[in-house]
Amino acid sequence: MSDEDIARVLKAAGPREHAPAEVERAVREHLRGEWREIVAERQGRRRRWTGFALAASVAVAAVSAWLLAAQPQGAAEPVATMAVALDDVRVRGSWWDGWEVATAGRTLKAGESIETGANGRAALSLPGIASARLDHDTRVRLASADRILIDRGALYVDAGLESPADSRLVVETPAGAVRHVGTQYEVRVDGRAVRLRVREGRVEWRSPSGAVERGDAGEQLTIAADGAVSRAGAARYGETWDWIASTTPAIDIEGRPLAEFLSWAGRELGREVAYETPGLAADAARIVVHGSVAGLTPAEALDAVLATTSVRGRLDKERILITGGQLGNGTD
Amino acid sequence: MSEEKQLIQRMLGGDEQAFEAFFNAYFPRVYRFALPRLNGDVEAAREVVQAALAKAMRRIGDFRGESALFTWICQICRREAVDYIRSRRRHVKHLVLIDDRPELRFAIEAIEAPEEYDLVRQYGRAEVGRLVRVVLDRLPSNYGDALEWKYMEGSSVEEIGERLGIGTIAAQSLLARARIAFREALEQVFGAEAADIAASLGA
Secondary structure, eight states: OOHHHHHHHHHHHOOOOOOOHHHHHHHHHHHHHHHHHHHHHHHHHHHHHHHHHHHHTTOHHHHHHHHHHTSOSSTTOEEEEEEEEESSEEEESSTTSOOEEOOTTOEEETTOEEEEOTTOEEEEEETTEEEEEEOSSOEEEEEETTEEEEEEEEEEEEOOTTSOTTOOOEEEETTEEEEEEEEEEEEEEETTEEEEEEEEEEEEEEOTTOOEEEEETTEEEEEOTTSOEEEEEOOSSSGGGHHHHTTOOOOOOTTEEHHHHHHHHHHHHTOEEEESSHHHHHHHHHOEEOSOOTTOOHHHHHHHHHHTSSOEEEEETTEEEEEOSOOOSBOO | OOHHHHHHHHHHTTOHHHHHHHHHHHHHHHHHHHGGGGTTOHHHHHHHHHHHHHHHHHHGGGOOSSSOHHHHHHHHHHHHHHHHHHHHOOOOSOOOOGGGSHHHHHHHHHOOSOOSSOHHHHSOHHHHHHHHHHHHHHSOHHHHHHHHHHHTSOOOHHHHHHHHTSOHHHHHHHHHHHHHHHHHHHHHHHSSOHHHHHHHTTO
């Protein structure tokens, strides 16, 4: 076959197709994360085997103890619960498993992936974290109880008021990782670009090169595909946060102080709770509420609860303002 | 030890350059393998290829080298594509590509002996053209790239050497080997001379 023959065949066959650049970038970054995990797992195993060889030469008892310690930590252990699953929500254990329809109440194990479809949304309950919520068209993987990998879509994390000041939860994206300091934030992944909106508290963004950026409440960090970080202001409430309300896990208000309910509503709505007078705040802490707000959005629940008390409240820009009236003895 | 096995060992040892080399060598070809099997759905191909390569990386320590690494990954990819189609039920019509037909699949994967059929006459120009590209993908990735750059893009040997990060003499040698491999693979798969294949493609 001459050079001319080869050229004729190749030209006639036409060029080979190439994946779109954004697809290639996204797959490369995803696989890089997988590869790092594989290497880390193998190195961990190697260290354990090295330990085994040394221990075996010392004493059988020591070997036994080591074997117990060498069991994989947290593998396939329950790490979260599906608190809310709306419409199209699926779970799979590993790459070679098929997707299963997920429903609320399902226990989620380390290594499992959760995916929401075009109409799906979900909320997960993790230890030490109030909730992690998935918008539609989102896929995450629970690497462990304190590590979530987001491949695409949006994840909202509410660390809760009771969470440790320096939580260990890390959200990894194809472009870097997010660690929070007692906060509420949203991570949205689009290919290799990431948008990070901080609603409360503070987050720390760490790029693969180790560069660190911090974002405070009311800030939005946009991380471009090339790693460049830009900042802008971001409202803590409004339409762009509304999707979170649809996945708010049910709250049991029965027997709880009104102040606690108002605090919950404020966090869900991205607003501070402000009392017109100190006396109102003290009374709200004393009042116990009764009944149920199951099935209501936070805004609907706020209206429903306040309607059963003599307290009046209204959304006032960044606040839920509690005003006037004598507080009753409770709600029914 | 083969180059493929060396690459695997380096990659499993945590060598970032080896990971990049693995990705650059296999992603484009596996993507092209998956895309027509998923009806040209780019998003589906992305998902399937990502899953296939991830699974291949996890199991790569088990790869024994009895087939080419690319062939082994394609087998994983083929199963991923079937699972994807089953789970999503989006591609109701199951696609049977001509290179998935048993006799052709054997010829492409094993490349051992020519079959007694006249592919050029049996299939249309578009399918034959696609099959030429499949053959190109079955060669070592730098062979396919070098041939494409040389004969389709008109790159010089010096430029090919630069793009591959090797010298001009090494590029010349690589091109010679690539031409031989391409000719042999074409003849084995098509059972025809390059001139006949070119003629059937209207060249």
